[in-house]
Amino acid sequence: MLKASNISHNYNGDIALQNINLEIKKGEFICLIGESGSGKTTLLSILSTLLKPKEGTLFYEEEQYSNIKNINKFRKENIGFVFQFHHLINYLTLLENVQLANDLANTKKIDEIFTLLDIQKIKSKYPTQVSGGQRQRAAIARALINEPKIIFADEPTGNLDSKNAQKVFKLFKNLSKKETTIIVATHNKDLAKMADKIYEVKDGQIK
Numbered sequence: 001m002l003k004a005s006n007i008s009h010n011y012n013g014d015i016a017l018q019n020i021n022l023e024i025k026k027g028e029f030i031c032l033i034g035e036s037g038s039g040k041t042t043l044l045s046i047l048s049t050l051l052k053p054k055e056g057t058l059f060y061e062e063e064q065y066s067n068i069k070n071i072n073k074f075r076k077e078n079i080g081f082v083f084q085f086h087h088l089i090n091y092l093t094l095l096e097n098v099q100l101a102n103d104l105a106n107t108k109k110i111d112e113i114f115t116l117l118d119i120q121k122i123k124s125k126y127p128t129q130v131s132g133g134q135r136q137r138a139a140i141a142r143a144l145i146n147e148p149k150i151i152f153a154d155e156p157t158g159n160l161d162s163k164n165a166q167k168v169f170k171l172f173k174n175l176s177k178k179e180t181t182i183i184v185a186t187h188n189k190d191l192a193k194m195a196d197k198i199y200e201v202k203d204g205q206i207k
């Protein structure tokens with residue numbers, strides 16, 4: 001599904017990643033763990049096409065990333081993003097936030113996703129009227145609406161209490177069982193145990 005070959009990156013000469021090699025299969029649930037500054041976000045940003053590595057090659061389902069012509073289309077069709085801060089628009093309801101990501105999504109599909117995430121009853125509320133966990137689940141709904149093949153999440157539970165954090169990870173686990181590939185960067189070693197594989201990033205390398 002996703003292969004990273006000899007990926008290295010630096011910020012103005014300061015090394016952030018060194019010679020990363022990874023192969024991630026379809027439907028795998030992967031956690032990247034590591035201390036602050038170890039390089040998790042940089043690696044996640046590169047794997048998710050948001051950041052171009054200084055060296056190395058990425059392949060998505062055998063296709064070399066640098067050969068993909070329309071990267072916006074590729075992202076829209078293949079990739080879902082979930083961030084630590086939900087980035088929902090406070091002036092729109094949870095439902096409208098999800099519709100904004102895909103105005104063609106039909107009601108049945110939206111209902112299915114909202115039910116799966118246990119936010120169906122509050123879909124008409126605004127982000128400021130619901131809990132942090134509910135907001136984050138709405139952000140996940142937004143990532144799911146385009147049925148991405150891969151979901152990248154950077155510290156998605158950083159702002160949540162342990163019960164809601166568990167819920168989010170259980171959801172990722174279930175999605176991965178349905179063949180969605182999930183790649184999550186987290187500080188939380190206990191939650192990471194729910195993943196199929198854990199990669200520890202240390203000083204810009206995978207240990």
Ligand SMILES: Nc1ncnc2c1ncn2[C@@H]1O[C@H](COP(=O)(O)OP(=O)(O)OP(=O)(O)O)[C@@H](O)[C@H]1O
Nearest residue numbers: 011014015016034035036037038039040041042043
């Ligand atoms: N935009 C940037 N400009 C310069 N240096 C950066 C930038 N982003 C990250 N770095 C540096 O690259 C290294 C890796 O950072 P990165 O954010 O990838 O780590 P991380 O493991 O995600 O950390 P955290 O858990 O604190 O988010 C660190 O030394 C960091 O200071």
